[in-house]
Amino acid sequence: MGNEKRQIIDLSQVKAACQSCSLQELCLPYGIGPEDLAALDQIVKRKRPLSRGAHVYRTGDPFRSVYAVRSGAVKTYAVTDEGYEHVTGFHLPGELLGLDAIIRGEHTCSARALDTTSLCEIPFDQLESLAGQIRGLQRQLLRLMSQEIQQDEELLLLLGKKTAEERLATFLLSLSKRYSNLGYSAMEFNLSMSRNDIANYLGLAVETVSRLFTRFQDQGLLEVQNRYIRLHEPRALRLLAGGQHGSDDAARA
Amino acid sequence: MGNEKRQIIDLSQVKAACQSCSLQELCLPYGIGPEDLAALDQIVKRKRPLSRGAHVYRTGDPFRSVYAVRSGAVKTYAVTDEGYEHVTGFHLPGELLGLDAIIRGEHTCSARALDTTSLCEIPFDQLESLAGQIRGLQRQLLRLMSQEIQQDEELLLLLGKKTAEERLATFLLSLSKRYSNLGYSAMEFNLSMSRNDIANYLGLAVETVSRLFTRFQDQGLLEVQNRYIRLHEPRALRLLAGGQHGSDDAARA
DNA sequence: CGCTGCTTTGAACAACTTCAACTTCTGTGG
DNA sequence: CCACAGAAGTTGAAGTTGTTCAAAGCAGCG
Numbered sequence: 001m002g003n004e005k006r007q008i009i010d011l012s013q014v015k016a017a018c019q020s021c022s023l024q025e026l027c028l029p030y031g032i033g034p035e036d037l038a039a040l041d042q043i044v045k046r047k048r049p050l051s052r053g054a055h056v057y058r059t060g061d062p063f064r065s066v067y068a069v070r071s072g073a074v075k076t077y078a079v080t081d082e083g084y085e086h087v088t089g090f091h092l093p094g095e096l097l098g099l100d101a102i103i104r105g106e107h108t109c110s111a112r113a114l115d116t117t118s119l120c121e122i123p124f125d126q127l128e129s130l131a132g133q134i135r136g137l138q139r140q141l142l143r144l145m146s147q148e149i150q151q152d153e154e155l156l157l158l159l160g161k162k163t164a165e166e167r168l169a170t171f172l173l174s175l176s177k178r179y180s181n182l183g184y185s186a187m188e189f190n191l192s193m194s195r196n197d198i199a200n201y202l203g204l205a206v207e208t209v210s211r212l213f214t215r216f217q218d219q220g221l222l223e224v225q226n227r228y229i230r231l232h233e234p235r236a237l238r239l240l241a242g243g244q245h246g247s248d249d250a251a252r253a
Numbered sequence: 254m255g256n257e258k259r260q261i262i263d264l265s266q267v268k269a270a271c272q273s274c275s276l277q278e279l280c281l282p283y284g285i286g287p288e289d290l291a292a293l294d295q296i297v298k299r300k301r302p303l304s305r306g307a308h309v310y311r312t313g314d315p316f317r318s319v320y321a322v323r324s325g326a327v328k329t330y331a332v333t334d335e336g337y338e339h340v341t342g343f344h345l346p347g348e349l350l351g352l353d354a355i356i357r358g359e360h361t362c363s364a365r366a367l368d369t370t371s372l373c374e375i376p377f378d379q380l381e382s383l384a385g386q387i388r389g390l391q392r393q394l395l396r397l398m399s400q401e402i403q404q405d406e407e408l409l410l411l412l413g414k415k416t417a418e419e420r421l422a423t424f425l426l427s428l429s430k431r432y433s434n435l436g437y438s439a440m441e442f443n444l445s446m447s448r449n450d451i452a453n454y455l456g457l458a459v460e461t462v463s464r465l466f467t468r469f470q471d472q473g474l475l476e477v478q479n480r481y482i483r484l485h486e487p488r489a490l491r492l493l494a495g496g497q498h499g500s501d502d503a504a505r506a
Numbered sequence: 507c508g509c510t511g512c513t514t515t516g517a518a519c520a521a522c523t524t525c526a527a528c529t530t531c532t533g534t535g536g
Numbered sequence: 537c538c539a540c541a542g543a544a545g546t547t548g549a550a551g552t553t554g555t556t557c558a559a560a561g562c563a564g565c566g
Contacts, residue, residue: 078410080410081495086409086410086413086414088406088409088410099399099402100399100403100406102396102398102399103396103397103399103400103403104403108403108406109406128391128392128395129388131391132385132388135385138381138384138391139381141395142355142381142394142395142398143355144356145352145355145398145399145402146353146354146356146398147356148402149398149401149402149405150353150356150357152402152405152409153331153341153361153405156341156405156409156412157333157339159409159412159413159456160339160412160453160456161337161456163521163522194544194545195544195545195546196544200413201413203412203414204522204523205522205523206546207522207545207546207547208522209545210545210546210547211547213545213546214546214547226530226531226544226545242334416553416554417553417554448513449512449513458554458555459514460513460514460515460554460556461553461554461555462513463513463515464515464554466513466514467514479513479562479563
């Protein structure tokens, strides 16, 4: 299913190639030489922006491509049998989407834009065969998948062991760090997701999240105004997030 | 990329090779032709059995290999700063271990045998380069990683949204299914992990798990005697596991 | 046997949820 | 541009689920 029918394309499109993309270091191109990058560029389809609420894919859609976020934000969520939503992740620029679908051949969760969002679509069969040719690409693909596993494991820890307070603190710090990696401020940012999404993601009730925001603000840890967040005491937040319990059922020989 | 160099190989080795391994279908060799399988066999090191409690690797160890379980069982767990243990998974025969370490270059969790356990060690750099030559191997490696992401996401749902009852039911059914895939009985099996490990893994207190086992038995769903489990009503368990809540904050357009 | 560690059971307690009411925000149409 | 309706967010009070603490029952092993 090679598609070779792109002809006249405006120059702005060309400009937006991987080679000049500011997310290179985070995304698939990382560690790939210039000439190979051109080959990758050939298979990447830069899509027109999705507007807020639009779906990238839905549960049950056949798996054909993975997607990289270029700008905006995407949430992924599973829908249970009862029509009940579970948010599995938020994806900022440079992050890949859809890697969980490889094994089943169809998407097991849905992905939708939280904001106006631009994506790159990378047809998976082409990516796979290119990865077979470009050593660095294979490597980076494996690395990114490994990273996702790693992050899921951290989330598992969060959901399995952390208190509500620790969860929200961890979440905010994670966002802060990711924004900072993207070159934005680590101290202030706008949440692209609703309280509901946050609560759902963190395994909490909306009310709890709301109360925690209020509490954090009262304690002078941060300032919150609707979706705007400004961290005042990231250090203190980090302490909260760390989780100094008093737990004792530690490792055993 | 054809590799055509298989010659005389000692027979005892061949016996224990991937080619004759009963786990072929679940493990890395899946979907690989016989001649390529021989190449894979060359890099797989079949290790002598680990005794119960022995470590496969520990947090902080440099990442050099991934491991496949051949027999026995392994648990992976992270240790937090406070020396506090968090069980991230149980691994039965045919399952791969250590894929989360690729990105960091060192292990971020520890793995230890729950029983006498045999493993195959696969040096990752060799696996990676072989995957670049054998299309099917690359494919299976990606599939297995995707599967792990997928499974972690299910676990996320479990920890984020399910009640204690649902968690234990889900856990038991998962074990049942995995044993059944291995050719063992789906209806009765012996747990290789302690109540503590189960509780830890499921994000519950040991006491809760213990009470649930008692309750399930009282309800006639199963029979439990120390680590022996016999499922009587897998159907009913499945209902419990499914999670018919009454939740209402469903998806939104 | 008699530890020692694992498991079970009971009762009090805490964290978070649920329910309910109210406020604030957003965006649409007059 | 304002008013209004619906959505999103906040706050309080009551209710649950699961935790924590405490103690006793078992199982395996030197």
